[in-house]
Amino acid sequence: MHKNYRIAEPMDAHPDTLTQLARPHRKAVLVALLWITISGGILFGFLNAMKGTWALAGVEWGMGLYSAVLLYYAHRTRHLERWILAYIFPFFTAMMIALATPTASVTIFGWVLLIPLVSHLLLGRRAGLAISLLFIVVAAIIFLWRFMDDTAVMDARSVANMIVLTACITVFSHVYEVSRERSETQLLHMAQTDFLTGLPNRSRIKMFFEREKSRAVREGQPLSLLVIDLDHFKQVNDHHGHEAGDRALIFFADLLRRRLRTTDLAGRLGGEEFGVILVNTATVTASQVAEELRQALATANIEHSGEAIPLSLSVGVAELGVDGETLQDLLAVGDSRLYQAKEQGRNRVVPPPVTSRAAASSQSDR
Secondary structure (H helix, E strand, O other), X not given: OOXXXXXXXXXXXXXXXXXXXXXXXXXXXXXXXXXHHHHHHHHHHHHHHXXXXXXXXXXXXXXXXXXXXXXXXXXXXXXXHHHHHHHHHHHHHHHHHHHHOOOOOHHHHHHHHHHHHHHHHHHXXXXXXXXXXXXXXXXXXXXXXXXXXXXXXXXXXXXXXXXXXXXXXXXXXXXXXXXXHHHHHHHHHHHOEOOOXXXXXXXXXXXXXXXXXXXXXXXXXXXXXXXXXXXXXXXHHHHHOHHHHHHHHHHHXXXXXXXXXXXXXXXXXXXXXXXXXXEOOOHHHHHHHHHHHHHHHHOOOOEEOOEEOOOOXXXXXXXXXXXXXXXXXXXXXXXXXXXXXXXXXXXOEEOOOHHHHHOOOOOOOO
């Protein structure tokens, strides 16, 4: 086996898309809470007005009106997280004002149990926990300020019940969010991973490309794509069986993992075709990487049931900005050069023409 492997490193992990996945769920929760806040603001505003607590009634009516405005924008915004924060802080602040109202009964502190539930549902486990702890501490200070000298309320068992119940709701809310995020991460990984090779599939490749394209454009860095096809792969399946073909695909996937940097991404496009995105890499260097992969596979010893499986590859190289602006553009150009490699006898790398390379951005050191 070829001896000049680079240091083996794990492939780049998938980007954190949990916030995007959670947006429909959080939007539904926010809309429901806004309707509840509008209704509750009107109801409790009138109840407090009837008791003559006009200041608190004004706060509740104001929060109801504010929630109605937020409801209008919540259906139209692309920045859901901003509107969630615009709801959370005023809502919890209004709650603290209600808790601090001298005429409010001790039962109003039951609303504190909503804080960890609402925070985690709308903000996730990290921000949700932070906001929960902040306002729970504020509520505890208000409780002590109001009832420190009230022996009936400050009964040890009653206080212990409130503390334990609040802690339980907070812990359960946090554990639920952690479990939900882990489940979504696992499902996302499964949805974006090729079952046989364990490499990212086309969906994951597209997401990675869009992220790295934005960074490349922003920082003025090159970005290249290798379109790779294993030569005569049908003959491997025909002569050695599909199990041998699967073994060959797995072997090549492992070779890609060991050869590439953690900043790059290799994925399976389908069948025996693979795509490799090389970040901060212009065409000349990308062609060198492709040639190293070609030589490594050509000199590798792959066996199945005691029989050697000869493998070689053909590669088409494309670069962002030189050969197109989208992943589809680069795949089309890379595929075209891949077929040029096939027509020229296979087991070779076809880079862009010299005229195209002259127009490319300056290459980065690898």
